[in-house]
Amino acid sequence: MAGASDAVMCRGFFATLDGQAQDWFTSLPERSISTFTDLSRKFLSYFASSIPKKKPFSNMCKLEQGSTEMLTDYLNRWKKEARTVENFDEKAAIPIFTSNVRSGPFHRDFVQNRPKTYAALLDRAARFAEADEAERKKKEEERGRRDKRGYLGQYVKRTGQGRPQGPGNVWKKKGGSEPPASGSRKRELDQLTEEDEKESYEPHPREKQVIHVIFGGPEGGDTQSERKKWAQNLYVGEVVRQPHEKKPKR
Missing domain, CATH: 1.10.1200 (Non-ribosomal Peptide Synthetase Peptidyl Carrier Protein; Chain A)
Incomplete structure (x- = not known):
């Protein structure tokens, strides 16, 4: 618009208006605007209340x-x-x-x-x-x-975790049978099989993953002390996954 006449400036200004501002422009009396300066002064005077106040x-x-x-x-x-x-x-x-x-x-x-x-x-x-x-x-x-951890990963036994099982923590079935004996126990009883011998002499045996499980039902006694004593005596067993059968290498 640089160098344009006042008539062109006024008509161009009208093209940028909308809504209430456009209604105000069309309501101006005929021949009431002679220059673009007059139009600017009247426009700012009419919409002065809409100008946002500047903060200090x-x-x-x-x-x-x-x-x-x-x-x-x-x-x-x-x-x-x-x-x-x-x-x-x-x-x-x-x-x-x-x-x-x-x-x-x-x-x-x-x-x-x-x-x-x-x-x-x-x-x-x-x-x-x-x-x-x-x-x-x-x-x-x-x-x-x-x-990110695997499914039930928080329950898998890590190296150095777990508590030693004393005599009071040994689980027995109702029939009186005990859990399967470990390799060292089998060696004492002379019950080692050929598979156990191979596993015991493996230079780097695969670490077994263990999940500790609490056995017991809704029991414990009628008083708080009885229930606490019952909870302390719960057996913590081990569920051990059997290792895969080793295949010979050629």
Whole structure:
């Protein structure tokens, strides 16, 4: 519109209006507008109440970064608030922004190497915000990989876990039979089979996975002390998966 006449400017301005502003324009009396300056003055006078009030620049001093607020969110909030203040002073905004950010590597870098211009401040803050967001996503990915465990993985016996079974923890069937004897017990009783001999002399035997199971029903007695004593005497057995049959290597 540069260099256009006032008549073209007024008609072009009408093309940008809508709703209430357009209704106001069409209600103007004929020949009441002689120049575009008259149109601008009447327009601003009529819609003066709709112009948002500008906030004082001192409000930026209260805009501090929250204790858990990401730098990206704080930077967006700072920019949005900066557009609503009156007479925004870019030079004075540099120390205010530096003071309002939370302590950490970003604040330390700004103190040690204070940016010379407001544009340089926003550029450096944006780069720190991107790095901060990338680090947050990386930590979430690593935490997710640590939390993934197999089905019933929390019940599988790990090396060094489990308590030794004393005489009071040995389970017996109602018929009086005992659980299968271990390899060392079979050796004492001279009951080792050929399969057991091969397994006992394996240089690196495969570690068996064990799931501890509590046997018992809704019992325990009528008093709290009886129920506590009953719970302490529960047998913790072992469910052991039999190793796969070893195939000879050629």
